[in-house]
Amino acid sequence: MNVSDDQPPPPPGRSWRSIRQEVKPLAMSRKGRRRQLAAWAKVGALSLFAAGTGWGVYAVAHSWSTDRAALATAVHSELVRDVVLITDGVLTRDWAAGVLALPRPASLMALNLPALRDRLLAHGQVRVAVLTRNFPDTLVVTLQERTPVARVQAADGSGSPRQLLVAKDGVVYDGLNYDKTMLAGLPWLDGIRLVKSGDGFEPVAGMADVSALLSTAQLQAPHLYREWLVVSLARLAERDEIVVKAQDLPEIIFSRKRDFFKQVAQLDYVIDAAHGLEAAPVLQSVNLTLEGQVPVRLQGAPDTLAAAPAAPAFSLQPSQRKPKREF
Amino acid sequence: MSSSRIVAAVEIGTGKIAVLVGEISRGRALNIIGVGVAPSRGVMKGEVVDYRTACEAAHQALEMAEKRAGVRIEEVWLAQSGGHLDAFYNEASVNVKSADNTVTALDIASVCDLAKEKELPAGRSRIHEIRRPFRLDGRAVPDPEHLSGRRLEVGYWIVHGPESKISDNIHVVGGYHLEVRELVLASLATGSLLTSAEERAQGVLVIDIGKGVTDYVLYRDGHVLATGTLPVAGDHLTNDLSIGLRVTHAQAEMLKLRHGRATTLTRDKADKVWLNGDASFGDRQLPKMAIETIAAARTLELLEVVRARLGTAFVAENCGAGVILAGGGAKLPGLEEAASRVFGLPARRGEPPGWVKEELRDPMFSTVLGVFQFGLRTAHEHAVPPRRKTGLLSNLTKLFAVS
Numbered sequence: 001m002n003v004s005d006d007q008p009p010p011p012p013g014r015s016w017r018s019i020r021q022e023v024k025p026l027a028m029s030r031k032g033r034r035r036q037l038a039a040w041a042k043v044g045a046l047s048l049f050a051a052g053t054g055w056g057v058y059a060v061a062h063s064w065s066t067d068r069a070a071l072a073t074a075v076h077s078e079l080v081r082d083v084v085l086i087t088d089g090v091l092t093r094d095w096a097a098g099v100l101a102l103p104r105p106a107s108l109m110a111l112n113l114p115a116l117r118d119r120l121l122a123h124g125q126v127r128v129a130v131l132t133r134n135f136p137d138t139l140v141v142t143l144q145e146r147t148p149v150a151r152v153q154a155a156d157g158s159g160s161p162r163q164l165l166v167a168k169d170g171v172v173y174d175g176l177n178y179d180k181t182m183l184a185g186l187p188w189l190d191g192i193r194l195v196k197s198g199d200g201f202e203p204v205a206g207m208a209d210v211s212a213l214l215s216t217a218q219l220q221a222p223h224l225y226r227e228w229l230v231v232s233l234a235r236l237a238e239r240d241e242i243v244v245k246a247q248d249l250p251e252i253i254f255s256r257k258r259d260f261f262k263q264v265a266q267l268d269y270v271i272d273a274a275h276g277l278e279a280a281p282v283l284q285s286v287n288l289t290l291e292g293q294v295p296v297r298l299q300g301a302p303d304t305l306a307a308a309p310a311a312p313a314f315s316l317q318p319s320q321r322k323p324k325r326e327f
Numbered sequence: 328m329s330s331s332r333i334v335a336a337v338e339i340g341t342g343k344i345a346v347l348v349g350e351i352s353r354g355r356a357l358n359i360i361g362v363g364v365a366p367s368r369g370v371m372k373g374e375v376v377d378y379r380t381a382c383e384a385a386h387q388a389l390e391m392a393e394k395r396a397g398v399r400i401e402e403v404w405l406a407q408s409g410g411h412l413d414a415f416y417n418e419a420s421v422n423v424k425s426a427d428n429t430v431t432a433l434d435i436a437s438v439c440d441l442a443k444e445k446e447l448p449a450g451r452s453r454i455h456e457i458r459r460p461f462r463l464d465g466r467a468v469p470d471p472e473h474l475s476g477r478r479l480e481v482g483y484w485i486v487h488g489p490e491s492k493i494s495d496n497i498h499v500v501g502g503y504h505l506e507v508r509e510l511v512l513a514s515l516a517t518g519s520l521l522t523s524a525e526e527r528a529q530g531v532l533v534i535d536i537g538k539g540v541t542d543y544v545l546y547r548d549g550h551v552l553a554t555g556t557l558p559v560a561g562d563h564l565t566n567d568l569s570i571g572l573r574v575t576h577a578q579a580e581m582l583k584l585r586h587g588r589a590t591t592l593t594r595d596k597a598d599k600v601w602l603n604g605d606a607s608f609g610d611r612q613l614p615k616m617a618i619e620t621i622a623a624a625r626t627l628e629l630l631e632v633v634r635a636r637l638g639t640a641f642v643a644e645n646c647g648a649g650v651i652l653a654g655g656g657a658k659l660p661g662l663e664e665a666a667s668r669v670f671g672l673p674a675r676r677g678e679p680p681g682w683v684k685e686e687l688r689d690p691m692f693s694t695v696l697g698v699f700q701f702g703l704r705t706a707h708e709h710a711v712p713p714r715r716k717t718g719l720l721s722n723l724t725k726l727f728a729v730s
Contacts, residue, residue, distance in 0.1 A: 014447075014490065015452060015453045016453060016490075016497075016510050019493060019494050020494075021498070022501065023501035023502050023504075027378070027502060028501075028503075029383060029503065031386045031389075031390055031503060032502045035503060035504035035505075036504040039504060
């Protein structure tokens with residue numbers, strides 16, 4: 001046969017390999033069906049084995065990646081030789097080392113950092129704690145501490161009173177390493193009820209407002225703040241009032257609905273104005289909760305006098321009189 | 328993981344089903360590890376006529392072989408025989424494309440594709456495509472690549488058969504939940520085992536006389552020149568004896584085995600033999616000459632048909648290695664003499680090569696052993712050279728690969 005190149009070749013016949021070889025189970029003999037079942041079982045067993053092997057490999061890999069002892073071996077980390085403390089407060093390295101209580105000897109990679117962090121955070125003074133491995137042998141502890149805004153008196157287990165500190169977020173804690181003079185200048189909290197929670201107390205509600213008032217006073221009128229002895233939150237929940245007791249002024253009523261800066265300014269004005277009067281009245285109470293006027297109560301005056309029209313009520317006209325302080 | 332595989336060579340014959348289990352390691356090393364033989368049922372003249380019964384018999388042999396081997400068969404190489412098989416020769420030629428008339432791999436691939444692209448009648452499938460030597464400008468060359476010439480020719484001996492009947496054989500194996508990976512023409516398998524490369528180069532005719540069919544293959548110059556299958560074999564001889572002597576089929580088979588001959592040796596008509604030989608009631612004497620005459624006549628007819636089917640392909644002068652007789656029918660005394668007379672060549676019974684163990688040297692295993700031999704050898708002998716990439720990109724790749 002001579003086939004020219006431009007002629008398309010005829011289609012070839014089928015090869016025996018294109019014959020379908022599968023046989024329906026009904027057409028199989030019993031032995032064939034048994035072999036087929038055995039083959040399926042084998043495939044199933046192999047699949048299970050493969051799945052098991054895969055799971056095993058995953059488990060080993062997962063364990064390898066999470067097991068600290070294995071990691072320690074893997075990276076050949078050394079024993080912890082130093083603990084470095086970086087803090088924005090007053091806590092010391094020794095305190096941190098004491099709280100962490102690292103086992104000796106402890107490999108750096110073998111340390112359970114989340115557990116150590118929880119130990120630090122168990123102390124109320126610590127707001128944020130970050131622990132970092134600094135290879136090869138240093139554990140770096142970075143802390144952000146709470147700042148106390150007030151003090152509170154509580155009874156310990158034996159019934160004797162002890163001084164606790166309250167932070168801006170209401171957390172009540174034992175203060176450590178604070179300057180005693182600074183602590184003595186903090187006002188006491190009153191009108192609150194401490195609720196036990198674990199080893200400590202539940203956070204005090206409303207401390208954000210108290211902190212705002214105290215920091216405003218501390219910054220803008222430190223001469224007034226120094227005189228403040230007690231801050232009462234007794235009326236805060238019901239009437240939104242914070243009552244401050246100062247050394248020479250038994251009751252100063254602030255409202256958390258009004259701007260504290262304005263209220264402190266008004267208080268300063270009222271006190272200055274009272275001192276400027278020839279009669280030199282002694283103030284018993286200053287109410288700063290009202291807009292436009294500040295009712296005051298003077299020492300020796302009958303209670304009804306304060307409500308009478310003739311009772312002194314300082315109208316707020318700062319422009320008529322030169323203020324002693326610029327706010 | 329082991330690189331060996333467990334392969335079963337299976338022959339679903341008319342008289343018996345033979346299974347050999349072999350372990351093939353490193354692609355070519357064969358170790359026979361199991362044997363299974365069962366009397367065939369549901370098969371007539373090499374064709375499955377009763378699927379259930381054929382399955383039972385085949386699966387019995389497969390199970391026996393598996394048990395003896397102690398392993399699980401992974402794949403099957405199946406010997407294919409039967410009167411339904413046919414073959415034809417087709418050749419093609421191409422002009423060598425390159426300007427300097429050097430034959431390239433592309434020319435070889437083109438001419439091979441053309442020679443194989445002969446459309447078959449509907450419903451038939453190819454079993455073998457056996458390549459004959461290339462001819463370059465009329466001279467035979469084993470590998471024409473890089474030789475110079477103008478015209479390249481090649482021919483293929485294409486063996487094919489009806490898809491339905493081939494499927495039946497495959498499905499008998501599939502019923503045992505096994506896959507047929509190779510299908511080998513029984514005559515090629517037997518010829519591959521019983522002939523040496525030297526004999527094939529000299530030219531040799533192999534005739535495998537089974538119970539239901541007779542397969543033959545003619546080699547010349549080391550290549551297959553013709554193959555064929557006749558639906559006439561030992562069973563027909565038995566049948567002739569049964570009719571001619573008026574005995575039962577079983578008695579005729581017994582007489583054939585005991586007294587049958589392919590040539591008439593007895594001259595005395597009075598020489599008689601007992602039918603059963605056990606002096607039982609109904610036993611009678613039959614003339615031995617009649618038995619020999621019937622058997623010889625049928626045998627000669629069978630051999631004449633083979634010669635006639637070979638036609639012009641058979642030239643005694645080109646068949647230097649003579650005729651080799653195989654199969655159960657080859658046990659018939661005087662067959663060599665009869666074959667020599669018909670073909671005008673020396674004839675002998677085929678003997679398996681020396682590596683075959685004693686228990687497998689029986690002619691019934693010739694085909695299944697040959698299936699292994701042919702299957703392992705054919706991939707290398709008859710493989711068409713792979714088509715190579717050509718063009719600018721391929722050349723650039725080669726350039727960079729060299730540098």
